[in-house]
Amino acid sequence: MPEKRAPIDISGKSLADIAALLEDRSLPPVERWNPGHCGDSGIRIDRDGRWWHEEREIERGAMVRLFSTVLRREPDGSHVLVTPAEKLSVAVELAPLLATAMTSEGEGAARRLAFQLNRGDAVIAGPDHPLRMAGEVPLVDCGRGLEAAVARPVYYELAEIALGEGADPPGVWSDGAFFPLVAAGSTGE
Incomplete structure (x- = not known):
């Protein structure tokens, strides 16, 4: 699946340019999605920010970027991947x-x-x-x-x-x- 949102590269950009780029970005409305918990994703995010699925590193940056757009922190401090239809737990060692x-x-x-x-x-x-x-x-x-x-x-x-x-x-x-x-x-x- 091709990426629909090109990654932002801040190098050489002014803060005004970066702020303008951020104004044009939107993330899926995960805060409005409340499906029942469906289980565990098998995904772990280590202290170095690397994403793992069933103990194999996810090396495709586009996939990590896609997953991160539907990542949410729950009121109890846990992290989940959420869509309108499902919610899956994600283990986070330090920060996602x-x-x-x-x-x-x-x-x-x-x-x-x-x-x-x-x-x-x-x-x-x-x-x-x-x-x-x-x-x-x-x-x-x-x-x-x-x-x-x-x-x-x-x-x-x-x-x-x-x-x-x-x-x-x-x-x-x-x-x-x-x-x-x-x-x-x-x-x-």
């Missing part, structure tokens, strides 16, 4: 998505950060899409209760920004909101 690249514009409180996601979309961090720490891993909210783990190279970029700006605790600004890059309960020292 991965932020694989980042673009930054501005400085300090005027900074804006966009993250490219492995599902072919992007997200601009801010009040509607906050960053938080889960232990030593930053997660960015992607809507629908889904989060993306920030890949290690991207985390190093975030840390460089945070250390360069000298906030205490270390953190980054994006879209008018400040996000500490220290584990909850940590003093940042």
Whole structure:
């Protein structure tokens, strides 16, 4: 099945261009679909954002992107693939998505950060899409209760920004909101 939505590539694009691309995107209305639970999908998403089906990695990026468009987080914190007709459990080790690249514009409180996601979309961090720490891993909210783990190279970029700006605790600004890059309960020292 050919992809109907070309993946977004944030490299070389301004945040205004990325925001315009995101305005034109829509995802299936999974929040309106409430079929009965039909079982387990046999899919597991590991800590590195790799998708597995019955212990074999799903290597087709287009398939992962398609599945991720019908992924939803349930009120109990579990994850499911949902269509109008069925709902299947998915095991998620850390986060179902991965932020694989980042673009930054501005400085300090005027900074804006966009993250490219492995599902072919992007997200601009801010009040509607906050960053938080889960232990030593930053997660960015992607809507629908889904989060993306920030890949290690991207985390190093975030840390460089945070250390360069000298906030205490270390953190980054994006879209008018400040996000500490220290584990909850940590003093940042």
